[in-house]
């Protein structure tokens with residue numbers, strides 16, 4: 281049983297403020313990711329790569345098709361699962377590193393990184409220590425740890441976002457442009473972490489524009505152009 285499998289997933293956006301204008305974006309998306317494998321989604325801007333990650337995570341509902349996620353010994357179809365079930369599967373099985381950090385006013389970088397671990401039941405001291413180690417690994421200077429990241433540079437915010445998203449380990453990891461604003465040294469940190477996760481059996485679906493990073497991590501490339509219906 282693959283860790284993740286999409287079967288004939290179709291998505292049309294309906295623009296309610298534009299007289300219910302229909303915007304077909306994806307048609308019959310089918311691919312799978314095995315444990316320990318990294319699938320990279322490729323294709324030009326606007327083909328629907330980010331939408332696929334949002335469909336898998338359940339931010340968008342698909343119109344047709346199945347999104348099968350292995351949850352222990354069973355397989356759950358997130359396309360038809362009830363919202364509560366989706367949330368439970370997310371918590372156990374799905375990690376999702378979005379492209380941008382959602383700025384939380386007045387919360388320090390260290391607490392932002394530790395928070396998902398605490399939400400999963402890790403003791404605060406332990407979570408904070410692991411968050412600090414991750415910030416160090418991403419070369420975030422210690423003087424920034426106690427500050428809210430709203431005023432940080434793009435690359436600093438991306439590293440906070442990566443540290444937060446990569447710290448809890450889930451069997452499936454979704455990565456949306458994890459290296460977009462990073463320098464070479466920090467791109468290498470992302471590549472190392474992805475390789476470690478693959479070795480521990482994580483199935484990864486990633487959008488990566490940097491060709492070198494893509495070559496370093498990809499086991500399979502899925503060209504989204506063949507599923508794209510938008511002109």
Ligand SMILES: Nc1ncnc2c1ncn2[C@@H]1O[C@H](COP(=O)(O)OP(=O)(O)OP(=O)(O)O)[C@@H](O)[C@H]1O
Pocket residue numbers: 293303305323324325326327328329330331332510
């Ligand atoms: N919530 C939404 N409502 C309406 N249209 C949407 C929505 N989300 C995405 N789209 C449209 O779907 C298409 C695909 O968008 P998506 O962000 O998935 O592309 P992408 O391949 O990830 O692009 P990029 O490489 O530029 O990030 C675009 O035309 C976009 O405008």
